[in-house]
Amino acid sequence: MLDRIGYEAADLAAIRQAIHAPDGLVLVVGPSGSGRRTALYSMLEQVDPVRRSIQTIESSVLRPVPGWLQLRVPDGRRRDGCRWERIFARSLRSGAHAILVEKVATPGMSQLVVRAAQAGHLVLSSMALSRACSAIAELQRLRVTTAQVIDALSLVIGQRLIGRLCPQCSTPDNREPVRRALAVALNTWLAGHAIQARRAAPAGCARCGHTGYRGRVLAYELIDLDMRARGLIASGVDIVELEPGLLAEGRSIWDRGLKQVADGTTSLDALQAAVRQPH
Ligand SMILES: [Zn+2]
Numbered sequence: 302m303l304d305r306i307g308y309e310a311a312d313l314a315a316i317r318q319a320i321h322a323p324d325g326l327v328l329v330v331g332p333s334g335s336g337r338r339t340a341l342y343s344m345l346e347q348v349d350p351v352r353r354s355i356q357t358i359e360s361s362v363l364r365p366v367p368g369w370l371q372l373r374v375p376d377g378r379r380r381d382g383c384r385w386e387r388i389f390a391r392s393l394r395s396g397a398h399a400i401l402v403e404k405v406a407t408p409g410m411s412q413l414v415v416r417a418a419q420a421g422h423l424v425l426s427s428m429a430l431s432r433a434c435s436a437i438a439e440l441q442r443l444r445v446t447t448a449q450v451i452d453a454l455s456l457v458i459g460q461r462l463i464g465r466l467c468p469q470c471s472t473p474d475n476r477e478p479v480r481r482a483l484a485v486a487l488n489t490w491l492a493g494h495a496i497q498a499r500r501a502a503p504a505g506c507a508r509c510g511h512t513g514y515r516g517r518v519l520a521y522e523l524i525d526l527d528m529r530a531r532g533l534i535a536s537g538v539d540i541v542e543l544e545p546g547l548l549a550e551g552r553s554i555w556d557r558g559l560k561q562v563a564d565g566t567t568s569l570d571a572l573q574a575a576v577r578q579p580h
Contacts, residue, residue: 303343306336307519308458312549315456315525320347325455326418328405330430335461336519337427338363338403345369345401345425353398358388360403370397382407389413399423411443418453431577432554433459433524434544437534451531459554460521463561464571466499467509471565474500479562479569482578486559490552499565518567520558520576523549555579 304313319327327344329337342363348355350368357371365371374388385402386409392400393413398421405411405426418424428436436457440450479498487494501513509515524530524547533543545551558572 302346306340306343308521308523312521312523315523315549316344316458317347319456319525320344320423322423322455324418324421324423326414326453327423327425327455328428328436328457329425329460330428330433330436330457331460332429332431337460340458340460341401341425341427342366345399348399348423354396355399355401356392356395356397357401358385358392358403359401374403382409386410386413389417393417393422397422399425401425403427404429405440405443408444411440411445415440415445415449415453418455419449431459432544433457433522434540434547435459437524438540447534447537451526451534454526456526457524458521459523460519461554461558461575462517463520463558463567463575464501464512464514465516465518465566466501466568466571467505467513467515469508470502470506470513471499471568472502474498474568476500482559482569483563486556486563490550490556491560491563494560494563496563497565498562498569500568500570514571518561520554520561520572522552522554522557525549553579 308316319325329340331337345355355369357369358374360374360376362371362373372388374385389402390413400422405414405428414424414426428439430436430439437450483496505511505513530547533546555576555578558576561567562569562572
């Protein structure tokens with residue numbers, strides 16, 4: 302499952318390392334519909350439920366998994382945060398080793414999650430944010446200290462699902478904006494890469510329901526909180542400035558999406574609709 306989501310080999314290794322560590326916090330961020338929980342489920346499935354107690358805390362269970370204890374917290378209007386915090390604290394007391402909690406949205410919850418991740422628990426969660434770096438800033442906004450971030454956080458992924466071009470009806474795309482968008486990447490990390498950019502046929506075909514797209518493809522960015530990244534964050538420099546140094550291979554969601562554009566897997570139009578184009 303995990304290796305079919307669309308993460309590259311080097312990043313899969315970093316993900317596996319974070320999941321098999323004795324403790325730590327793993328965050329997947331993105332807007333709704335970006336496959337956050339599907340990703341978290343595939344990661345948690347790497348943990349052996351016989352040797353480790355696994356629990357999920359969700360507003361609605363994504364899908365039942367044998368061997369996991371899956372708790373549902375109905376979305377209420379008032380004192381919602383407190384209920385999530387109470388249930389999470391109960392999971393900790395019950396001896397859960399790996400806990401997937403759907404969201405971290407209150408200072409109380411962020412403290413519980415961070416302290417658990419510092420004290421022998423693997424915690425997986427998600428945030429409705431656009432970029433991986435924003436997760437660090439958001440934790441700080443939720444009163445998690447920089448020292449706690451460095452100690453607890455092990456991995457952050459920011460991701461989007463983008464329309465996959467229909468292979469039956471897409472056509473080559475040599476438009477100027479496409480060439481311009483690819484030009485910078487071609488001079489750097491895409492150097493030597495064959496460009497096969499394509500676009501959706503306006504009327505599509507019967508195979509794609511006349512949309513020009515069939516299925517979706519993942520674009521993501523990853524921050525592996527290794528010694529180097531921890532040093533950068535500890536420097537106290539603004540996270541936005543640190544971003545290029547923190548991202549794995551220095552590549553953003555846009556960059557990885559652009560590679561799929563170069564490959565003809567998705568179109569520049571679909572990428573632009575899902576990810577803000579850098580200036
Ligand atoms: Zn088609």
